Amino acid sequence: MTPSSSLDTAGAAPHGEHHDHHPSYLVDGTTIKSWLLTVDHKRIGLMFLFWVLLFFLVGGIFALLIRIELLTPGPTIMDAMTYNRTFTLHGLVMIFLFMIPAIPAVFGNFMLPLMLGAKDVAFPRLNLASLYIYLAGAVIALWGMLNGGLDTGWTFYTPYSTHTTTTVAPVLFGAFIIGFSSIATGINFIVTCHTMRAPGITWFKMPLFVWAIYATSCIQVLATPVIGLLLVLVTVENLFSFGMFDPARGGDPVLFQHLFWFYSHPAVYIMVLPAFGVMSEIVSTYSRKNIFGYRAVAYSSLGIAFVGFFAWGHHMFVSGQSTFDAGVFGVLTMLVGVFTAIKVFNWIGTVYKGAVDFKTPFAYFCGFLFFTVFGGMTGIALGTVSLDVPWHDTYFVVAHFHFIMVGATIMAFLAALHYWFPKMFGRMYHEGWGLVSAALIILGFNATFIPQFLLGNNGMPRRYYDYPERFQALNVASTAGASLLAFGFIIIALYLAYALVYGKAAGKNPWRSKGYEWVSESPPPTHNFVGPQVTFPEEPHFYVDPKKAEVPDAV
Numbered sequence: 001m002t003p004s005s006s007l008d009t010a011g012a013a014p015h016g017e018h019h020d021h022h023p024s025y026l027v028d029g030t031t032i033k034s035w036l037l038t039v040d041h042k043r044i045g046l047m048f049l050f051w052v053l054l055f056f057l058v059g060g061i062f063a064l065l066i067r068i069e070l071l072t073p074g075p076t077i078m079d080a081m082t083y084n085r086t087f088t089l090h091g092l093v094m095i096f097l098f099m100i101p102a103i104p105a106v107f108g109n110f111m112l113p114l115m116l117g118a119k120d121v122a123f124p125r126l127n128l129a130s131l132y133i134y135l136a137g138a139v140i141a142l143w144g145m146l147n148g149g150l151d152t153g154w155t156f157y158t159p160y161s162t163h164t165t166t167t168v169a170p171v172l173f174g175a176f177i178i179g180f181s182s183i184a185t186g187i188n189f190i191v192t193c194h195t196m197r198a199p200g201i202t203w204f205k206m207p208l209f210v211w212a213i214y215a216t217s218c219i220q221v222l223a224t225p226v227i228g229l230l231l232v233l234v235t236v237e238n239l240f241s242f243g244m245f246d247p248a249r250g251g252d253p254v255l256f257q258h259l260f261w262f263y264s265h266p267a268v269y270i271m272v273l274p275a276f277g278v279m280s281e282i283v284s285t286y287s288r289k290n291i292f293g294y295r296a297v298a299y300s301s302l303g304i305a306f307v308g309f310f311a312w313g314h315h316m317f318v319s320g321q322s323t324f325d326a327g328v329f330g331v332l333t334m335l336v337g338v339f340t341a342i343k344v345f346n347w348i349g350t351v352y353k354g355a356v357d358f359k360t361p362f363a364y365f366c367g368f369l370f371f372t373v374f375g376g377m378t379g380i381a382l383g384t385v386s387l388d389v390p391w392h393d394t395y396f397v398v399a400h401f402h403f404i405m406v407g408a409t410i411m412a413f414l415a416a417l418h419y420w421f422p423k424m425f426g427r428m429y430h431e432g433w434g435l436v437s438a439a440l441i442i443l444g445f446n447a448t449f450i451p452q453f454l455l456g457n458n459g460m461p462r463r464y465y466d467y468p469e470r471f472q473a474l475n476v477a478s479t480a481g482a483s484l485l486a487f488g489f490i491i492i493a494l495y496l497a498y499a500l501v502y503g504k505a506a507g508k509n510p511w512r513s514k515g516y517e518w519v520s521e522s523p524p525p526t527h528n529f530v531g532p533q534v535t536f537p538e539e540p541h542f543y544v545d546p547k548k549a550e551v552p553d554a555v
Contacts, residue, residue: 022525024426039124040526044131045110046424051135052106055097062090064486067448067479073469080465084151085166087463091154092145092171096178097138099409100267103274104220105134105185107416108213110424112189114517115207117198119527122191126184134181141174153463155264158245158256162237169239172231179228182270186220189213204298207515208284208291211298212277215305219266219273223309227263230256254319261312269308271405273301275412276343279365282415283347285513286362287354293346303339311336317388326385333383340376344369359511360434364415367442368408375403378453393463396456399449407445414441414492421496422510426523427503433495440488447481 025042029035035043066087069076078086109127113120121127144150148167152160161168193214197206233244234256243249245256284291291297313321313329321329347369356362378400382388391397422428451474456462460471467475509518520528 022521022530024521024523025526026425026523028526037128039120039128041109041113041121041124041127042424042524042528044127045106045108047131048101048105048109048134051131051138052098052102055093055138056102059090059094059098060486060489062086062093064482066090067482069465070467070475071479073467073472081151083465084153084463085145085149088150088153089145092141092150092175094406095154095267096141096175099271099405100182101134101185102271102409102413103278103416104189104213104216104270105130105181107209107278107420108185108189108216108274111420111517112192112210112213113196114423114520114524114528115210115515116192116196117201117516117529118192118196119529121188122196123188127188130181130184130188133184134178137174137177137179137181139174140177141171144168144170144174155260156231156234157260158234158237158253161234162241162245169235172235172238176228176231176235179224179231182220182224186217186224189217190221193217201516204295206298207517208280208294208297208301209274209277211301212273212280215301216270216273219270219305219308223263223266223270226259227267230259230263254316257316257319258312261315262309265312265315266305266308268405269304271409273304275368275408276301276304278412278416278419279347279368280343281513281515282361282365282419283350285419285511285515286357286359286365287351288357289350289354291346292349292352293342296342297346300339300342304336307332307335307339311383314383314388317385318392323385330383330385334380337376337380337383340372344373357511359418360429360431360438361415361419363435363438363442364411364418367438367445368411368415370442371403371407371411371445375400375405375407379404391456393461394456395452395460395462398462399452399456402449402452407449410441410445414438417496419511420517421499422506423517423520423522423524425500425503426506427499428506428510429499429503430495433491437488437491437495440491441485444481444483444485444488448478448485449481451475451478451481 025040029038035047038044065077066083069078069083069086109121144167147170150164150168150171151166152164152168156168156172193206193210236242237244237246243251245251245253247253280291280297311329311332313325314333317326317329347365378396382391382397382400418429418434455471455474455478458471458474460467506522508522510522511518521530
């Protein structure tokens, strides 16, 4: 890379244009209208952050209600139908309104142009539209949930979803609309990566977070239309009884499962791939080393995105598919594990002999590593037909799902929030409270879901409202873990809110990282970079001899 990279082609300030004052994006227009109609990718990222945190709160409240209900056998705080609706709402809100958009829509929006040396994404107005499409879908879906309440579970399985008397159509239509937001975001990021990179930032100079977002965007664009069309078919079936999935009319309910999981399995990687990208940035920064095996980590993101499209059948081992099909899907599932293992080994190689600076984001990296490895190994087990059949539809699957998807995604989301908090707001949070809350959340998550592995292994079915008394002790332990988890999140909310107002000024680069996003000011000006030229480091990250105590200043 050339030491000095002009941002003309990336859309930053052109040569000869100078500004006497470069206000932060936070104060460059302070009216409500200036925020609601902004096309600044950073402000759009912050608005996404507000909404995904709100929906995370809503989904978390539903989760606590579920755990309180399961504290004792029989009715505790709700009846069976209310329970069915509550866990459906929990799944829908957490997956469609929090986990899928959390990292791409928030940190992808905010950081991707900064990492590419661009002043914005390729289509700023489409970017704003994606926010309002997301909100419109959320409003419609939540209205349907509150007016009739869906009780099908978040998978909408037929034939039940086509015959239930609860309100199905508005919720499905809302999810259908949310899909357009996901597609628009994916297209925007793909085009930005191809056309908006500053001179000198070649494909293999891009930060690994950008690679992860690029791979995720490919999945969003290719897979989301499938679930969108399927939701329309189920809505029509529910309203007009066309028989698309009704065997009595020549339909096939298993066809629904194939179409649903063809999207929903790649959707796992829409959640997890951006998390992998976040961790690649964090492990390099806090180990004070270049990432070990940069190209292998970059290619593994594309490999996961590609193979993820061909492994959907492992969700259907008990649906009647042939032994040969089950074997093929099992092997493809193992292949995803290989690409994930490449990342894990390279992260460990990066930490090895590094000058580790154990800050809050690195604590979340440690938790993420455990959830990814432990949850990934249970995924390999569930990808084996002989093990999946007895575990299918038990709490073992619930625990695996939460370890590898929810655990890994939340660890990465919180790591990214703490890592980029100084960049986004220009202030520092209290490091001591950050480490305390990280410890509580990691401990609470394990305390919540490890008992569920044991419940599933002992035969407790998932989604059930009631259970035999012999399962109560483990359910009590799981509910206690969920309470600890909630307490950790409350602490985070308090000290980050305090930091927004009273936190110390962060300075340009508090972590001394040489990630490209730290070249800009903290918080960045409206157009990201000041002046006609910006100097980038030779590499996205840097290596420091761990024997040397002093870390060189950032560029």
